[in-house]
Amino acid sequence: MAASANMNVMQRAARTAGRQLVKDFREVEQLQVSAKGPGDFVSRADRAAEAMIRKMLREARPTYGFVGEEGGAEEGEDPTRRWIVDPLDGTTNYLHGLPHWAVSIALEHKGRVVSGVVYDPAKDELFWAERGEGAWMNESRLRVSGRTRMIECIFATGLPFAAKTTLPQSLKDLARILPETAGVRRFGAASLDLAYVAAGRYDGYWERELNAWDIAAGLLLVTEAGGFVEAMDPADNPLESGALIAGNAGTFERFAKLIRNV
Ligand code: IPD
Ligand code: CA
């Protein structure tokens, strides 16, 4: 599968930042035992990764806009195109030395995500998709799972932490979902949760209180792999609402009904 010129730019940026993050991750593993802990070091690594990505993307496409979790938004000369970047998704995992985190880069054109990359450097798994061209992991084509029986399905979610306000809803979701399924996972990186749905590893995923940079690339992965993505409220745009349901074709309807409790 020949990737577009923009996709090559995105993959190069994700791999370059990923390489640096892997080096820093080794340091983080050492810092676990220090009294101060790795917190400040990780914040610096996170910001440095975004700066690196921003610079590479700007050099390659000087007219595009940019929005990143760490450094904020920058309008481009071309108002129709912008990069949406989470340099390190799964920060809490990274901070604790858990090798499950990713670089997420999406390109939006006229309000629609047209290309997405989610790169897991610790496993060297690069998930990527272009609108209308399918979804891939490294060289392999991705398809959502073919399961149709909820009781055989595994669903991923993100549980609210710290000041998040949706704990009551999440606990009710779990009470409805767990008895009907093979289980729920909470691995801690929304971009990879979506990539894993695209890869058929999870059968579905739901979460609330997300930001565009957590999910922009992952949403395209799922739909290009033949899956479905909707906002929790079906009238909303999933990217803007930050509360979404994603799944395979065989169980999405039942799964979405359970989550929405209808
Ligand atoms: C977080 C992760 C996590 C999700 C959080 C996100 P971050 O992103 O994607 O899985 O549950 O809501 O904020 O902070 O690690 O980039
Ligand atoms: Ca994130």
Ligand code: CA
């Ligand atoms: Ca982040």
